Amino acid sequence: MPIPRKPERSVVTTCAYCGVGCGFRAETIGGRVVRMVPWKEGKANHGHGCVKGRFAFDYYDHPDRVKVPMIRGSIEEPWREVGWDEAIAHAATELKRIQGTYGRGSVGAVSSSRCTNEEIFLMQKFARVGLRNNNIDNCSRICHSPTQFGLQATLGAGAASQHFDSILQADVILVVGANPTEGHPVFGSMLKRRVREGAKLLVIDPRRTETVESAHCLADVHLALRPGTNVLVLDSLAHVIVTERLHDESFIRERCHWNEFEQWAALVGHARYSPDVVGPEAGLDPEHIRRAARLYAAGPRSTIYYGLGVTEHSQGSTGVMCLGNLALACGHLGREGVGVNPLRGQGNVQGGSCLGSWPHMLTGYRFVTDDAVRGSFERDWGIELDPEPGLRLPNMFDAALAGTFKAMYIQGEDPVQSDPNQNHVVAAMRSMECVILQDLFLTETAKFAHVFLPGSSALEKNGTFTNAERRVSMVRKVCEPLAGLEDWQITVRLMNAMGYPVHYDHPSQILDEIARLSPAYEGMSFELIERNGSVQWPCNRKDAPDGTEVLHTRSFPRGRANFMLTAYVPTQERTSDRYPLLLTTGRILSQYNVGTQTRRTGNLAWYAEDVLDIHEADARQRGIVDGDWVSIASRYGSTRLRARISERVSQGTVYTTFHFAQSKANAITSDLSDWATNCPEYKVTAVEVVRMQARQAADRAVAAEVSA
Amino acid sequence: MWSELRALRDEIDYGTPPRDGAPVTLTIDGVAVTVPAGSSVMLAAAEARRAVPKLCATDMLEAFGSCRVCLVEIEGRRGYPASCTTPVEPGMAVRTRSDRLQALRAGVMELYLSDFPAADIPGGWSELHEVIQATGVAQHPYGRGENHLDAPVDESNPYFLFDPAKCIVCSRCVRACEEVQGTFALTIEGRGFASKVAASQGQPFLDSECVSCGACVQACPTQSLVEKSLFVGGYRRADSP
CATH class of the missing domain: 3.40.50.740 (Rossmann fold)
Structure with a gap:
């Protein structure tokens, strides 16, 4: 059949994958969706799409779909x-x-x-x-609860300050713990467009992601910090800003509380956060920290985009507050091209x-x-409603x-x-x-x-x-x-x-x-x-009948914004002789979260299993070659994956995704969590990686784990 | 910049990206129309509902000026400028239809069709087919010369295929990959008649740097790049046994 079938009907809707929320025309023939065409009037995507939203829709009528309700007396019984x-x-x-x-x-x-x-x-x-x-x-709870807490505490509103298009007016773009070209691809394309137009790009991420370097897009500064040192490094940026007097005094006096700024400046201005001290601790060149801080402060329009690399830490909320503080100190809020913006994971x-x-x-x-x-x-x-707050998700499991x-x-x-410390969750479910x-x-x-x-x-x-x-x-x-x-x-x-x-x-x-x-x-x-x-939102009949694109233009929700004190407290999750590597987890372009949808689509062509990215030197020490099965053990559990020698991770850091159930990435993650919101510390787990002798060994390990 | 992106409309292809400059008034076939400075004559014609046929132009990409079917006449100017690459000027008088323009467009279309699968001309619904309709040119007077009709189809990507037999090398896919997606996976390889669309180093799409965002498929005016989901029982060329 050489001429393609022409769709009969189309319905404009919103993509169900990531937090970009692209508009699509869903086109059907005989009632079945045959094509998703990016909607040119979609204000988040302007006619663009990605491999997930554009193509990976076949899961919706996959044979695995359950179409009839089912019950059973116990989990041992059949449905x-x-x-x-x-x-x-x-x-x-x-x-x-x-x-x-x-x-x-x-x-x-x-x-x-x-x-x-x-x-x-x-x-x-x-x-x-x-x-x-x-x-x-x-x-x-397990992704951006610290965003809500941290931004609420500093700016008074726990959500993005800008609209996506605002990035097209930014002069400096600071990306922290996010990889938009894979996690939020359509926004990533917009970011790259702005970088091609000449905006400066600063990236803080332990991995050398595609956002850091790809065709015609190169970060001016990449701070490849040790996982777990976000707050330390962000405080060090602040240190440079206050000690070099790069802050915006008139903004702070007009929109914040000057005494709070002074307290904060005293904290981050302490020698503890000097780049010369922080650099070696976080695995960074102090000059790079200074350069990033100066570029961000100089703007004139500097914007921050961040992801779960900031929030999923024991100091996740503190990390978010650091970002709010930085923007306040430099007056990068309340206009086009500036702001603090979480890149949210799910639609x-x-x-x-x-x-x-x-x-x-x-x-x-x-x-x-x-x-x-x-x-x-x-x-x-x-x-009548119960006035007592209820249980958080992790507490529900604990109570179970x-x-x-x-x-x-x-x-x-x-x-x-999807939740951390899988063995614990399973035991809770069983009870x-x-x-x-x-x-x-x-x-x-x-x-x-x-x-x-x-x-x-x-x-x-x-x-x-x-x-x-x-x-x-x-x-x-x-x-x-x-x-x-x-x-x-x-x-x-x-x-x-x-x-x-x-x-x-x-x-x-x-x-x-x-x-x-x-x-x-x-x-x-x-x-x-x-x-x-x-x-x-905010959208109200009196002041904003058509909604609000940029927040904080004239005042903050509480009138003035607040500087929060953000002392660095290292995570309790530490490397040791037994667990010398730091594991961090994330996503890739073609798969989506736990893969319930994307694993049931053609996207498997690009990524059919989770792999463990490991630096060549770490691999060599352990006799691991590309493609080997390796076991990864932490203090909480173990799993096995295929190893991939990668230049994207630094020595001492390993990385994997959590898209496939059989790879059990969350069997090894810890039950440590953000001090304020219980958001799990997915991004830092001390592990050891060992080459498995043969496939049988791997199978035995899994069998043992399942029966345990 | 973003206000320009927001001026895109789903049902209309202005041919070149909307601009947000100061208003400029000109006439298209005698009809006065006002568009922002920096707009192309093609966009003004679309606004005046006197759309000019086009192949290499689309409003999500910067003007390129390669297909030569969007030629117009402008009072006081020599020749037949491409409406996509000609910016509007105050008082400009543009003619989009004339016997001479029709003859020029027909000549160009006949050349395109001379290297396009004949069996795929009737019944199609691509932009090329719309231009076939608009110009009334559905065949060509040439014999079977050198062509791309037997070039192998690339079906490596799970979601879309590339049939070079239908490709007119307008570069829309290459430009979409650069301008819209920012991946730069596609290129035009070779010169002259030998030029062809290639992914990375002439690799199958799946093995190339392509991230399968679909911008090229959306940009393709001939359905040379097209979703596999639109074919029942897989893709077969019309002339294949």
């Missing part, structure tokens, strides 16, 4: 297919039974950043009105954060302990092991593969009496579930996503849900079965409810988003 009514009734009965036996706090819920704003909002509502507690958390993880899917906060980051805030929800929902937490409703998350999992596929977590509710992909539902630039865009139904229900409909049924009657005809009514109950979304509606294409 039994049932109708929706029976599955929902069974789940509700179990939740009620467990609450009757073990107490109201013995159950909880986890929302998904791949679901819509409306679905996330309903999940936290489910916990609060259905379970009658605050045991609700979301996956930003709707910003929504996950905004919409109250937290054990201690309701929508808009407002505390559940605040009587006035809680009261507004109680009036709207007609039910302690025998006080017995059931969990998980929507579109795979904690067994629960009812795990209700709502997903597209039988994931790793499904092995420990008792009820499986087949969910719908983003192509099968209506709703909205909020991307990393606070942009709320429309998700439109391209085809009917394969299992019959959109995810929000499942949650509504479960809520009803728990004894809380509620009904929505359409997700637009849920967004209306969100708008009613959240200041930042106050002016949002499906109608407004339809009319404008997309809308960035």
Whole structure:
């Protein structure tokens, strides 16, 4: 057939992969999606796409999709297919039974950043009105919770200060712990475009990523620091800025508190953070630290983009505060081309954060302990809410092991593969009496579930996503849900079965409810988003009827911004004779997170397994050659991977991805976490790597581990 | 810069990127139209709903001026300038249709079609096919000369294929890889008639530096680069047995 088939119908929607949130035209023939064409009017992508959003959509009707609800008495039993009514009734009965036996706090819920704003909002509502507690958390716990905490503390708003296009007006771009050309490819292309136009690029990352060096894009300074020394190095940049008096005094006096600046300047100005002291400790040339600091301060328009390389540390929140402090000190906020911007991982993880899917906060980051805030929800929902904050996700697992937490409703998350210290998570899962999992596929977590509710992909539902630039865009139904229900409909049924009657005809009514109950979304509606294409929060009828592109232009949410003290405290995770290497983890272009979607697409052509990147010198010492199977052991567990000799990692550092379940990358990561938010320290684990003698040895090791 | 990107429209291809300069008024076939300074005559014509046929031009890429089907007449100027590379000027009077322009465009189209699979001309829906419609040129008077019709198809990428038989070497894919994606994986290898699109060092797409973003596929006006998902039972050339 030489002439391609012409698509019959097209629906503009938002990509379900990363936090860039590209607009696509989903084109169909006979109701089946045949092509995703980047939407030229998408304000996040302007007609561009990447290998995931553009091509990797086949997972949606993959044969592995579960289309019928299933239940079982125990995780040893085979699944039994049932109708929706029976599955929902069974789940509700179990939740009620467990609450009757073990107490109201013995159950909880986890929302998904791949679901819509409306679905996330309903999940936290489910916990609060259905379970009658605050045991609700979301996956930003394990990625950007420090962003929200750290930016809230400094700037007063825990989200990106800019819109993506703002980078096209930046003179200096500082990228910290992020690799946008692989993790956020369409934004990465925009960044490279600006670098080709002459902007200076500064990168702080232990790896020599593609962002550091690729065709016609070369970082002016690359600080390849030792994993775990972010705060130290950022404080050292600040040291250069305050000791060389490169800060913007008039901005600080006008927009911040001068006495706070002085306290902060005294801390970072201490000789402890001098580049001459920090350099050797972090594995850097002190001159490079100075050069980066001077370039950033000089601007005139300098912007910061950062990723999980900042947040996923025991000092993750402190690292984020360091970035806020830097921008404040140099006055790089409140204009085009400047700012502090988290690159968020999942398509709707910003929504996950905004919409109250937290054990201690309701929508808009407002505390559940605040009587006035809680009261507004109680009036709207007609039910009394628990004033006590609930359990965070890791605490739910701890409580499960302690025998006080017995059931969990998980929507579109795979904690067994994605959360740190896998052995601990598995043990917690095994100790629960009812795990209700709502997903597209039988994931790793499904092995420990008792009820499986087949969910719908983003192509099968209506709703909205909020991307990393606070942009709320429309998700439109391209085809009917394969299992019959959109995810929000499942949650509504479960809520009803728990004894809380509620009904929505359409997700637009849920967004209306969100708008009613959240200041930042106050002016949002499906109608407004339809009319404008997309809308960035804060959006309210009085001051920002069409949303807000750049934050902090005239004042900060608290009036003035705050400098936070950011003393460096090294992680407890240390290398030793036994574990001499530092493992850091991340993602690559063609695969996405735990791979539930991308592993079921043609993207396997580029990356069919996780590999361990190791420096040639470290490999040689251990007799490892390219392609060898190696075992990687940490204080927490072990796994095996194929080794790849790589120039991207420095000596002493090894790197792998976590896209494939069988590689068990999170069997080795620690249970250390951010001091403020419990965000796990995925980015630093002390390990040893040993060459495996033969394939059989590898198989034996795995067998032993599985039976253990 | 970004305000220009935001001026892109899904249903319209202005041919060259929107600009945000001061307003300039000119006439296209007698119709007055006002566009920002720095815009091309091609963009102004699209705004005036007098779109000029084009192959190497698209509004996500800077003008290139290679395909020669977008020629126009401009009052007071000699020759037939390419509308994509000619910036607008105040008071300019542009003619997009005339017998002479039609003859020139037909001549160019006949040359393109002389090295394009004849069986793929009817029934297609690519931009080339739109230009075939617009110019009314669906065949060529030439015999079978040197051609690229037997060049092997590259099907290495899981999602799209490259059939050089349909390639008109307009460089849109190469420029999309550079300007939009920023990977610089594609190039035009060779000179003159021997010039062809190549990935990295003449490698299959999958083995090259290509990151499969799809910008080249979207940019291709002839569906020489095209999604595999649009073919049932795999790709077969029309003239293959």
